[in-house]
Amino acid sequence: MSSNINKLTRKLxxxxxxxxxxxxxxxxxxxxxxxRFNTLAEAMSGCKDxxxxxxxxxxxxxxxxxxxxxxxxxxxxxxxxxxxxILLPIAQDGVIVDIGAGCGLFAVFAALxxxxxxxxxxxADSQLCDIAREAVxxxxxxNIELVNKAVVPQDWPTTQNQINVFEDGVFRxxxxxxxxxxxxxxxxxxxxxxxxxxxLLKLVAPGMFLQLASELVxxxxxxxxxxxxxxxxxxxxxxxxxxxxxxxxxxxxxxESGLLYKTHASxxxxxxxxxxxxAIFPAKAEPLNTVIIPVYNIGDxxxxxxxxxxxxxxxxxxxxxxxxxxxxxxTLQSLAKVAKMAHTKVIDKPxxxxxxxxxxxxxxxQGKYVTLIDGDDFVEECFLPLLNEAIYVGASNIAEIxxxxxxxxxxxxxxxxxxxxxxxLRSGMIGYESNMWNILRRQPAIWRRLYRTEWLRQNGLNFPxxxxxxxxxxxxxxxxxxxxxxxxxxxxxxxxRKDRPxxxxxxxxxxxxxxxxxxxxxxNFLRNRRAPRDHFVLFDLFTLDCLSWSxxxxxxxxxxxxxxxxxxxxxxxxxxDRAANVHWEISQRINSPDSDFARDFxxxxxxxxxxxxxxxxxxxxxxxxxxxxxPLEVSS
Numbered sequence: 001m002s003s004n005i006n007k008l009t010r011k012l013x014x015x016x017x018x019x020x021x022x023x024x025x026x027x028x029x030x031x032x033x034x035x036r037f038n039t040l041a042e043a044m045s046g047c048k049d050x051x052x053x054x055x056x057x058x059x060x061x062x063x064x065x066x067x068x069x070x071x072x073x074x075x076x077x078x079x080x081x082x083x084x085x086i087l088l089p090i091a092q093d094g095v096i097v098d099i100g101a102g103c104g105l106f107a108v109f110a111a112l113x114x115x116x117x118x119x120x121x122x123x124a125d126s127q128l129c130d131i132a133r134e135a136v137x138x139x140x141x142x143n144i145e146l147v148n149k150a151v152v153p154q155d156w157p158t159t160q161n162q163i164n165v166f167e168d169g170v171f172r173x174x175x176x177x178x179x180x181x182x183x184x185x186x187x188x189x190x191x192x193x194x195x196x197x198x199x200l201l202k203l204v205a206p207g208m209f210l211q212l213a214s215e216l217v218x219x220x221x222x223x224x225x226x227x228x229x230x231x232x233x234x235x236x237x238x239x240x241x242x243x244x245x246x247x248x249x250x251x252x253x254x255x256e257s258g259l260l261y262k263t264h265a266s267x268x269x270x271x272x273x274x275x276x277x278x279a280i281f282p283a284k285a286e287p288l289n290t291v292i293i294p295v296y297n298i299g300d301x302x303x304x305x306x307x308x309x310x311x312x313x314x315x316x317x318x319x320x321x322x323x324x325x326x327x328x329x330x331t332l333q334s335l336a337k338v339a340k341m342a343h344t345k346v347i348d349k350p351x352x353x354x355x356x357x358x359x360x361x362x363x364x365x366q367g368k369y370v371t372l373i374d375g376d377d378f379v380e381e382c383f384l385p386l387l388n389e390a391i392y393v394g395a396s397n398i399a400e401i402x403x404x405x406x407x408x409x410x411x412x413x414x415x416x417x418x419x420x421x422x423x424x425l426r427s428g429m430i431g432y433e434s435n436m437w438n439i440l441r442r443q444p445a446i447w448r449r450l451y452r453t454e455w456l457r458q459n460g461l462n463f464p465x466x467x468x469x470x471x472x473x474x475x476x477x478x479x480x481x482x483x484x485x486x487x488x489x490x491x492x493x494x495x496x497r498k499d500r501p502x503x504x505x506x507x508x509x510x511x512x513x514x515x516x517x518x519x520x521x522x523x524n525f526l527r528n529r530r531a532p533r534d535h536f537v538l539f540d541l542f543t544l545d546c547l548s549w550s551x552x553x554x555x556x557x558x559x560x561x562x563x564x565x566x567x568x569x570x571x572x573x574x575x576x577d578r579a580a581n582v583h584w585e586i587s588q589r590i591n592s593p594d595s596d597f598a599r600d601f602x603x604x605x606x607x608x609x610x611x612x613x614x615x616x617x618x619x620x621x622x623x624x625x626x627x628x629x630x631p632l633e634v635s636s
Contacts, residue, residue, distance in 0.1 A: 094197030100204030104132025290367030325351025
């Protein structure tokens with residue numbers, strides 16, 4: 001490492017000590033930065049000298065507890081906000097402008113990806129600017145100009161030359177008492193001129209984002225950036241949406257809640273297919289997507305399902321129809337027709353349940369991404385294009401799209417069931433949800449999600465074949481927990497067929513008791529990961545929702561044993577405090593519209609004393625649930 005970087009490290013370390021920080025290692029994130037480097041290398045695999053730049057930043061971070069969090073944070077921002085758009089073709093005319101350049105990672109890759117364009121990078125903090133200059137010098141990049149000044153709006157007071165730096169997050173440890181005197185540069189005095197076209201504008205300026213952006217977008221083709229609550233109302237995205245409407249393309253992340261994404265003009269409607277640049281999804285022989293469709297005696301419904309998927313395809317895709325031992329003549333005739341359709345392969349297997357069919361599909365899938373669709377449902381044309389866009393824009397392992405219920409009897413379609421509509425994203429825009437409670441309380445709907453295939457395999461994620469109904473519940477919980485969030489396309493892309501005779505979702509038999517075995521697996525998963533207490537609270541609420549739903553469907557003759565098993569699971573093997581919290585939550589639901597489960601659950605333990613007696617005598621549920629002799633049939 002050069003002497004300049006060593007000097008910078010010592011300077012930053014002194015800043016840490018001035019804040020009373022003696023252990024700089026607490027501000028590093030070794031567990032996060034190395035996977036980010038790997039993802040960055042994959043994203044930049046087609047970039048000339050990209051590997052050399054990645055290795056330089058990796059060398060910079062190795063063994064340097066002060067610089068490492070800066071580099072790690074820059075990579076995370078690059079992957080989640082800037083990467084998708086920087087890989088798209090940008091305007092032929094104009095310069096690339098990076099305001100809030102940080103350690104220079106975005107400017108470096110912008111210069112390498114677009115060697116024919118001049119890159120102007122502005123960074124207010126002198127220490128970060130030194131890191132960026134060192135990178136540019138070591139990589140011998142000629143088309144970057146670094147300016148150690150803060151770009152400010154036209155009416156910014158010229159006497160106010162102190163701005164907040166490292167205001168929040170990973171840089172907090174590096175603040176020099178919260179303020180730093182910097183040189184200011186008005187947008188009227190930018191060195192490339194006020195009328196020069198800006199092919200790509202990246203803007204990170206907490207507290208002045210909207211004002212700066214509004215003064216610069218007139219000449220900009222693409223806008224990238226991040227906003228904080230200081231920039232706009234916590235719940236009001238209207239100003240950002242209006243701003244994005246003024247540029248042909250752009251991506252702005254709300255640092256508080258996720259992503260806002262503005263698609264290209266050609267992709268504004270939800271039914272329009274995406275026109276991906278080869279730089280994002282190269283046109284290779286192997287498929288980008290694998291669609292897995294398990295089928296068992298569903299008549300001719302698989303035909304419209306596959307036909308709708310084919311209409312959604314705009315990149316190489318394979319459709320695997322897994323026939324799980326269907327014996328129904330109509331289904332077999334329909335499968336014979338489907339086998340002749342484009343992109344489609346029908347695979348026959350002995351009957352083993354939906355989980356086994358899905359697992360077979362996951363084993364042989366060749367696509368980079370995989371989606372699992374129910375054979376009696378159908379999709380919109382936007383389904384695959386928007387899911388591909390969402391999983392890429394969000395740099396996520398999971399993406400989902402909105403859906404609507406479809407009645408097999410009346411043909412009626414419900415109102416759109418969009419993901420997280422409180423975000424007020426317009427149709428077709430992309431968001432990211434990281435609140436696990438918001439995610440897990442939603443319907444277990446793996447059929448409207450897209451997963452990164454290699455990630456599923458690395459984590460050993462598949463479906464429990466011992467479970468013959470609702471097997472997606474365990475898969476959904478563990479996959480979403482591991483990913484920590486989900487990218488979503490705010491559009492209706494999937495139609496979930498209801499009211500079909502023989503649907504598992506309407507079952508009222510003993511298959512509901514399989515829920516307890518899946519819940520045991522999920523709790524063991526959390527315990528093995530030594531999950532924090534609040535995650536178990538979340539799991540208990542999730543469990544209550546699952547058991548309440550099953551109780552509302554199960555046959556009346558099975559309610560008593562189901563209720564007994566529910567009490568044992570919710571109270572046995574838990575601390576009394578945790579059991580008491582669960583009891584309190586259930587008691588609060590007694591007066592809710594769907595209160596049967598809550599009312600009957602509390603019937604034998606109406607108060608705290610009764611709860612204490614039950615808890616002290618309840619068997620440990622881990623053994624009890626697996627040994628429980630559940631009813632095998634319902635008398636007529």
